[in-house]
Amino acid sequence: MLEIKNLHARIGDAEILKGVTLTIPDGEIHAIMGPNGAGKSTLSYVLSGREGYEVTKGEVIFNGENILEMEPEDRAAAGLFLAFQYPVELPGVGNANFLRTSLNAIRRKRGEEELDAVAFLKLARAAVRQLAMKEDFLKRNVNVGFSGGEKKRNEMLQMAILKPHLAILDETDSGLDIDALKIVAEGVNALRDEKFSALVITHYQRLLDHIVPDVVHVLAGGKIVRSGPASLALELEASGYAGLEVA
Numbered sequence: 001m002l003e004i005k006n007l008h009a010r011i012g013d014a015e016i017l018k019g020v021t022l023t024i025p026d027g028e029i030h031a032i033m034g035p036n037g038a039g040k041s042t043l044s045y046v047l048s049g050r051e052g053y054e055v056t057k058g059e060v061i062f063n064g065e066n067i068l069e070m071e072p073e074d075r076a077a078a079g080l081f082l083a084f085q086y087p088v089e090l091p092g093v094g095n096a097n098f099l100r101t102s103l104n105a106i107r108r109k110r111g112e113e114e115l116d117a118v119a120f121l122k123l124a125r126a127a128v129r130q131l132a133m134k135e136d137f138l139k140r141n142v143n144v145g146f147s148g149g150e151k152k153r154n155e156m157l158q159m160a161i162l163k164p165h166l167a168i169l170d171e172t173d174s175g176l177d178i179d180a181l182k183i184v185a186e187g188v189n190a191l192r193d194e195k196f197s198a199l200v201i202t203h204y205q206r207l208l209d210h211i212v213p214d215v216v217h218v219l220a221g222g223k224i225v226r227s228g229p230a231s232l233a234l235e236l237e238a239s240g241y242a243g244l245e246v247a
């Protein structure tokens with residue numbers, strides 16, 4: 001369970017998050033929508049521990065721990081996963097090696113045994129098949145030369161392998177074709193159980209046709225200004241964000 005309480009954060013002199021309060025119980029999928037520049041990506045970066053974001057007030061409790069005091073790698077070991085809006089390319093780093101190193105770093109931190117190359121490859125191949133990716137994606141360098149949609153699929157591959165307790169998907173649907181959109185949705189839906197929750201940041205209702213959220217929140221002006229059931233996304237699609245902005 002994730003509890004964000006009165007979170008304020010700034011980038012340099014600009015206060016971007018102005019008191020975000022949000023609770024995601026275990027097993028639930030919540031969506032965040034909102035106008036450009038509202039602070040959605042900032043929220044996901046603050047949760048992941050990215051440098052350059054200063055939290056000035058509030059707390060974030062994830063499974064009983066204040067994650068704002070944890071290093072990014074400890075957040076990952078605690079089960080947090082972030083799929084970026086713009087996945088990074090890592091020239092010279094093989095995808096399979098990267099995934100195995102990431103998984104084993106998390107397993108070590110959790111006191112679990114590391115997976116050897118053979119055991120890992122078995123796991124990775126199964127995940128690749130499930131996501132309808134070609135196996136040679138495992139051999140290529142991380143995201144290098146991948147198309148936009150392939151990068152997003154690769155993010156889903158990482159998620160399938162790392163099996164987080166909470167996944168944050170920051171506009172994972174931007175630039176995806178219809179098939180890739182379904183694959184992202186299937187990637188999330190495959191992890192759905194009472195121990196998994198997700199925060200899906202999106203501009204489009206269409207992703208939420210495939211990942212049906214339990215709750216939809218609207219972030220505007222650095223705050224959650226409205227929350228409601230999945231049908232709220234349809235309402236927003238029809239009416240836009242006019243009238244929801246806060247000063």
Ligand SMILES: Nc1ncnc2c1ncn2[C@@H]1O[C@H](COP(=O)(O)OP(=O)(O)OP(=O)(O)O)[C@@H](O)[C@H]1O
Pocket residue numbers: 011012014016034035036037038039040041042043
């Ligand atoms: N490094 C930075 N320096 C100054 N301002 C920044 C920086 N990064 C982000 N911002 C500002 O913070 C605000 C929130 O940005 P953020 O990316 O969180 O919005 P968003 O809701 O994700 O927008 P979008 O829907 O367009 O992706 C924007 O006004 C943006 O210009």
